Each structure stands twice: as structure tokens, then as C-alpha cells.
Amino acid sequence: MNPHALKKTGPGLLHRVTELAREPVPMRVDGQAITALAGDTVLTAMLTHGAVLRQSDFSLEPRAGFCLMGACQDCWVGTEDGQRLRACATPVSPGLSVLTRRPQGPT
Numbered sequence: 001m002n003p004h005a006l007k008k009t010g011p012g013l014l015h016r017v018t019e020l021a022r023e024p025v026p027m028r029v030d031g032q033a034i035t036a037l038a039g040d041t042v043l044t045a046m047l048t049h050g051a052v053l054r055q056s057d058f059s060l061e062p063r064a065g066f067c068l069m070g071a072c073q074d075c076w077v078g079t080e081d082g083q084r085l086r087a088c089a090t091p092v093s094p095g096l097s098v099l100t101r102r103p104q105g106p107t
Contacts (some may be wrong), residue, residue, distance in 0.1 A: 006106035
């Protein structure tokens, strides 16, 4: 086997190839528990567990971020307490609970 071959480490769009021994950080996405690693951004944590970061605000189509460095506006996600976070620039924290779409309710 090729020692440089990519090892799939999860079901997501992104796959870890190194630094697998960092401290685990528990968080939630749409109510589902996931485990990130210390030092991950919210975007990295979410895309190592799935292929979608959020739904578009305009078409409800799935989005996975665009520039991945905080220059576009494609990675905004919300928290259960109503905060908006730029997923590519926000580090994970224990107990963080992220929503991939805006809560439904009266406007």
C-alpha cells in the first residue's frame, strides 16, 4: 500500500490526513452530536462530518463554503442562540451548537 495514500477518516467532504491525535471537542450541528478536534474551525469540523455547510439564503440549495479564508460571504452559519458565525474563521469550542439554516418562525 502507498504510505502517502489518502486515508478516509469520516463521511464528510474533507478528510484528515495528519494531526489526528489532537484533543477532541464535542459540538452539535442541527442537534446532532459531532466531535471536532482542538484547533479546527467550525467549517473544518462540519465538512469532515458531512458534505454541506449550510443552505443558501436565497435558493435553499446546499453550500459548502467558497473561498475557505473569510473573503467571500458563503460560510455564515447560525447558532441556536441566534448568533451568526463565519464558519471558516471561527474556532470550535466545547458545547457549540450550530444550525445549517435559519430557524423558521414569524418574521
